[in-house]
Amino acid sequence: MPFTWSDRHRLHDPGGEVWVGVRTPGTELPARADAIRDAIAAAGARPVEAVAREREALLAVHDRELLDHLESAWESWRAAGLTDDPGQDRVVPYVFPHPALLGGLDPAIPPSTAARAGYFAYDTMTLIGPGTWEAARGAAEAALGAAELVAGGEPAAYALCRPPGHHATRSAFGGSCYLNNAAIAAASLREAVEGPVALLDVDAHHGNGAQAIFYEDPAVLTASVHVDPGAGWFPHFIGFSSERGAGPGQDANLNVPLEPGSGDGPWLAAVGEIAGWAAGAGVRGLVVALGVDAAAGDPESPLEVSAEGYREAGRLLGALGLPTVVVQEGGYDVGVIGSLVVAALEGLERGLGTAPDPG
Numbered sequence: 001m002p003f004t005w006s007d008r009h010r011l012h013d014p015g016g017e018v019w020v021g022v023r024t025p026g027t028e029l030p031a032r033a034d035a036i037r038d039a040i041a042a043a044g045a046r047p048v049e050a051v052a053r054e055r056e057a058l059l060a061v062h063d064r065e066l067l068d069h070l071e072s073a074w075e076s077w078r079a080a081g082l083t084d085d086p087g088q089d090r091v092v093p094y095v096f097p098h099p100a101l102l103g104g105l106d107p108a109i110p111p112s113t114a115a116r117a118g119y120f121a122y123d124t125m126t127l128i129g130p131g132t133w134e135a136a137r138g139a140a141e142a143a144l145g146a147a148e149l150v151a152g153g154e155p156a157a158y159a160l161c162r163p164p165g166h167h168a169t170r171s172a173f174g175g176s177c178y179l180n181n182a183a184i185a186a187a188s189l190r191e192a193v194e195g196p197v198a199l200l201d202v203d204a205h206h207g208n209g210a211q212a213i214f215y216e217d218p219a220v221l222t223a224s225v226h227v228d229p230g231a232g233w234f235p236h237f238i239g240f241s242s243e244r245g246a247g248p249g250q251d252a253n254l255n256v257p258l259e260p261g262s263g264d265g266p267w268l269a270a271v272g273e274i275a276g277w278a279a280g281a282g283v284r285g286l287v288v289a290l291g292v293d294a295a296a297g298d299p300e301s302p303l304e305v306s307a308e309g310y311r312e313a314g315r316l317l318g319a320l321g322l323p324t325v326v327v328q329e330g331g332y333d334v335g336v337i338g339s340l341v342v343a344a345l346e347g348l349e350r351g352l353g354t355a356p357d358p359g
Ligand SMILES: [Zn+2]
Pocket: 203, 204, 205, 291, 293, 300, 330, 331
């Protein structure tokens, strides 16, 4: 299948993350995307360079104010002298508009550069450096490109997005994500197929961004299989099975949290559950938020899924027989993530019935 990609991802070097106030090395590194690219190209996937778009293409999913911030934050930070005093070389927030601070009022967008960082970011782990905006745009453009390939008749296409996107909401970013690539693909695919689509997230962590963006929207069903936030995992505050959508989107969201250490059996049962749920709703297109960080050995999750588990998950999702856009999310064990993505995509092609003849 074709894959879309932008080498602008390398411009984004987050320089680690600030966790509990300490700068740690982080795991969302440029080497991730290059490793995946090498593996899928070796397996026969066809590269398609992402093409630049007007910024307006992102407004289906994100507020203009968030885009303005992401575009200008690094330069504002540098111009404000924060790189010299106190000597912070990335944009890092220090104060947040917590609901209990606001007492029901809307927050102002602060003129202070340091305070503005906390208006748009909801954690301290997701740092902005000089190339972050260009890289995030390249990833979003790859997602749009994959959606357009599918709209043009490809049975499936894979967007090799970095940085990942599924934790980014309409108006805020976090969780190593800046723009919600999968949500952008879903909004585009929904227009192309003229009907509801499903965004199914199999990353090890809850797909809180798409859930928030489409929570009241019945035209994009959202579902996520992930490690139980109640067991101590990001995004901690949401991602529970009681969250089912609201208003016109009531019952258009499904969360299947899993216990740490689940392994293939419960994980594949959960993937089958969300796939069956989407099929039962009569969707006309599918976006898969493919994180491979549920794999055994990944430093960011305890779900213990095998490569064969990913292959079978791909087959289950492909068997829905829908026009399918796969969007890369997490996966941090650089030595194996390429082979995990290959397994998932080969499984998907098998499920769709488009796998190349092995003879
Ligand atoms: Zn993840």
